[in-house]
Amino acid sequence: MQKIISFVISEAKKLKKGTVLEYKPSESAPKHSASAIPLQFEAKKLTKNIGGLPAQFAIRSYPPNHLLIEATIEVDDIFSENALTLREQLVEACQDISQKQGGSLDMSEEYSIALVSGYSGDPQQFFNKSPHIAAFLKSERIPLDDNEIHYTLSNQIKYGKDDLVIVDWDGAFVFDVEGKVDDVVNLFETANLQLLRYRSLDKELDERLHKVTRFGIVTVPTTLSLMKNKRDIATAFQEIIRVRTEAIADFEAIDRDIKLIGDWYSARLYDCISKKFKFDEWKRHVQEKLESLEDIYTIVAENFSVSRHQFLELIQILLFFVLQAGWFALIILEFFYFTK
Numbered sequence: 001m002q003k004i005i006s007f008v009i010s011e012a013k014k015l016k017k018g019t020v021l022e023y024k025p026s027e028s029a030p031k032h033s034a035s036a037i038p039l040q041f042e043a044k045k046l047t048k049n050i051g052g053l054p055a056q057f058a059i060r061s062y063p064p065n066h067l068l069i070e071a072t073i074e075v076d077d078i079f080s081e082n083a084l085t086l087r088e089q090l091v092e093a094c095q096d097i098s099q100k101q102g103g104s105l106d107m108s109e110e111y112s113i114a115l116v117s118g119y120s121g122d123p124q125q126f127f128n129k130s131p132h133i134a135a136f137l138k139s140e141r142i143p144l145d146d147n148e149i150h151y152t153l154s155n156q157i158k159y160g161k162d163d164l165v166i167v168d169w170d171g172a173f174v175f176d177v178e179g180k181v182d183d184v185v186n187l188f189e190t191a192n193l194q195l196l197r198y199r200s201l202d203k204e205l206d207e208r209l210h211k212v213t214r215f216g217i218v219t220v221p222t223t224l225s226l227m228k229n230k231r232d233i234a235t236a237f238q239e240i241i242r243v244r245t246e247a248i249a250d251f252e253a254i255d256r257d258i259k260l261i262g263d264w265y266s267a268r269l270y271d272c273i274s275k276k277f278k279f280d281e282w283k284r285h286v287q288e289k290l291e292s293l294e295d296i297y298t299i300v301a302e303n304f305s306v307s308r309h310q311f312l313e314l315i316q317i318l319l320f321f322v323l324q325a326g327w328f329a330l331i332i333l334e335f336f337y338f339t340k
Contacts, residue, residue, distance in 0.1 A: 001074065001115075001117045001118045001179055002074065002075050002076070002077070002078040002114070002115065002116055002117075003072055003073065003074050003075065003078075003114075003115040003117075003179075004072070004073050004075055004078070004083065004086055004087055004090060004112060004113070004114055004115075005070065005071070005072050005112065005113040005115060005185055006070075006071045006087060006090035006091050006094055006110070006111070006112040006113075007068060007069060007070040007071065007094060007110070007111055007112075007189060007192075008068070008069045008091065008094040008095055008098050008103070008108055008109070008110045009062075009066055009067070009068050009108060009109050009110075009189065009192050009193055009196055010066070010067050010098050010103035010104050010105070010107060010108035010109075010196075011065055011066060011067075011103070011104045011107040011108070011196070011200060012061075012065060012066065012067040012098075012101065012102045012103045012104065013065065013102060014102050015041075015043075015061040015063060015064070015065070015066075015067060015102075016043040016044075016059075016061070016101075017041045017043065017061060017063060018041040018042045018043030018044070018059075018060070018061065019041060019042050019043075020039055020040070020041050021039070021040045021041065021042050021060070037186055037187075037190055038062050038190060038193060039062070039063075040060045040061070040062060040068065040186075040189075041060060041061045041062075041063065042058055042059070042060045043059045043060065043061065044058075044059040045057065045058050045059070046059075048093060050071075050073055050086060050089050050090055050093060051082075051085065051086050051089055053073055053074070053075070053086070054073070055071050055072065055073040055090060055093070056071065056072045056073070057069065057070070057071045057093070057094070057097060058070045058071075059097065059101060062193055066193060066196065067098055067101055067102070067103040068189065068193075069094040069095075069097045069098045069101075069103075070094075070185075070189075071090045071093060071094050073086060073090060078114050078115075078116060078136070079126075079129045079132040079133070079136075080132070081135075081141070083114070083136060084135065084136060084139065084141060087112045087136070087139065087171075088139070090112070091110050091112065094110070095108070095110070107196065107199065107200060107203070108196070109192040109193075109195055109196045109199075110170075111170065111171060111172075111188060111189075111192050112136075112139070112170070112171040112172075113171065113172045113173075113174055113181075113184075113185060113188060114133075114136050114171065114172070114173045114174065115174050115176070115179060115181055116173070116174070116175045116176075117175075117176050117177060117178060117179030118177070118179065119162075119175070119177060120162075120177070121162065122161060122162065123158075123162065123163065123164040123175035124164075126175070127153070130149050130153055131143070131144060131149055133152075133153065133166065133173050134148070134149040134152040134153060136171060136173065137152055137166065137168035137170065137171045137172070137173060138152065138168060138169075138170055138171070139170050139171060152166075152168055153166055155167050155168065155272065155275075155276055156272075157265075157268055157269050157272050159265050162175075162177050163175055163176050163177070165184065165269060165272075167269075167272050167273055167276050168276060169276055169277070172188060183266070184269070187266060187269055187270055187273065188273065190270075191270065191273040191274065191277060194274075194277075194279070195277050195279070195282070198279070198282040198283070198286060199282075201286055202282070202285060202286050202289065205286065205289040205290065205293060206289070208293065209289065209292060209293060209296070
């Protein structure tokens with residue numbers, strides 16, 4: 001049996017929660033490993049005709065704000081060019097359903113898995129079709145160079161003698177005799193969810209950095225500018241504190257979830273996926289922006305202290321002049337009183 005499993009994960013504001021789906025890790029996995037896999041909730045299932053074949057779609061969610069559309073279709077020849085066409089149509093259908101359910105097209109991740117089952121012997125027997133495997137993994141129709149094909153197929157993990165998983169950025173090839181790959185699919189969905197969370201956090205930090213620097217609060221403001229933009233600066237200051245706190249919490253949550261994946265095979269597979277998805281680079285990139293936000297937080301705190309001191313000094317000076325004006329007026333009134 002040969003199948004294509006495509007899914008799209010996107011950000012969404014309104015979600016229909018549905019029924020919780022139980023994740024069953026392998027027997028060798030420690031009990032805590034299940035908590036590393038975010039819970040999925042299934043709201044609806046439906047069937048659509050894709051390329052003349054029936055495809056099963058599941059509308060799921062990762063509360064509070066991520067929507068998952070998963071599609072499965074059986075194919076006659078996973079190594080044919082028609083498989084690429086079906087893959088593209090599946091992803092397009094998933095995106096369409098996602099948008100109708102309130103999912104964001106810009107903040108989304110798509111992925112496709114080719115499943116081969118029901119064979120006997122070592123999966124290496126299918127490597128005579130390596131150009132077709134690489135083409136599916138990269139969703140590429142042009143003939144690939146031999147070196148590129150070799151590099152693409154090198155990122156793989158093998159546990160038993162008759163199973164194999166090949167991982168790439170856009171897709172994966174899974175060889176499993178029994179075809180029981182729900183846990184593997186779940187890991188790929190979790191990895192794409194984590195990637196989308198990194199992207200979302202990176203975008204949020206970019207927007208906030210831009211917003212707080214618009215007010216010119218990274219330099220010492222003058223007393224006049226402080227009085228003029230007091231409300232805007234105060235709002236920006238509050239946003240720095242909030243975003244900094246939320247970013248640290250999200251960042252640590254992502255890191256913690258990844259570390260909790262427990263059994264040996266799942267941990268190795270997830271490590272293989274995370275290297276292909278460049279999680280370490282994303283982590284470093286986000287950390288740098290988080291540090292920049294912390295620097296701005298420090299600068300703003302110092303500038304507000306300086307500006308507040310300047311503001312109080314201005315009030316003292318104004319009150320002094322008011323007092324002097326009062327005394328001057330009193331002297332004039334006394335002068336006219338005694339000379340009258």
